[in-house]
Amino acid sequence: MNGWKHRLRPAYGPGTVSGFGDGEQRQRAVVLAAFSVTRDAMVAALMEAVTEVNPGMDVDRLPDTDVRRFVEERAALAGVKGLDEGETWLRSSGQLLTDKQFVLLQACFRAVNRAYPVDAFGTVLLAGSPRRPLLRCTAPRCQWARTEGVLEHLLLEGVEHGRTHGAGDQ
Structure with a gap:
């Protein structure tokens, strides 16, 4: 079983909300995609x-x-x-x-x-494997970690957590 060991890159955006002028009376939600x-x-x-x-x-x-x-x-x-x-x-x-x-x-x-600086890395480390992913924060005194769930959801949590330590633009 191959193991992962990657730091997540910081997230940027969203800086704008598109599509509001296209029938604003019918707008139901603002959907953010990463x-x-x-x-x-x-x-x-x-x-x-x-x-x-x-x-x-x-x-x-x-x-x-x-x-x-x-x-x-x-x-x-x-x-x-x-x-x-x-x-x-x-x-x-x-x-x-x-x-x-x-x-x-x-x-x-x-x-x-x-x-998007190439040397920018966040504080969240992705380890484990596709079947058993592990995300944990490497910031001093931070105990944040996630081990269970769908990988895509875990990655989003990791990106959001990384922002609490100043990774990416907010």
């Missing part, structure tokens, strides 16, 4: 959002909060399948980009690296 995504999926989402809003935008000058907002809004629109398709497009399109698109792509990589 996606665990790769850097390439975030870069593809940012590039698509920037291209749609303003292809001439100076992405290097975007504040981190705006970078996260663009990525988050695109993730909300695209869903997991769309994020996966964006990542696949990014990996296969390197040869097909114009010089202008390539410059934008490089700026999007820099912006995502800046807004």
Whole structure:
């Protein structure tokens, strides 16, 4: 049995609520969704959002909060399948980009690296195995731990707990 030992990355968002203007009288709830995504999926989402809003935008000058907002809004629109398709497009399109698109792509990589630091880890450690996951906090004097339940629910609890120690943006 292979064991896990990974620290959860900090969570970012939500920074906006989308869709309210689309018939606000019929709104029933605000649904928050969390996606665990790769850097390439975030870069593809940012590039698509920037291209749609303003292809001439100076992405290097975007504040981190705006970078996260663009990525988050695109993730909300695209869903997991769309994020996966964006990542696949990014990996296969390197040869097909114009010089202008390539410059934008490089700026999007820099912006995502800046807004979502690669060295950022939260205080929650995922250990165990898929059948017997264990999440525990490694912050000093914190006794938080979870061992039973559906993995996806445990991961959400871990992300939420990590925020109590300042992981991610709030």
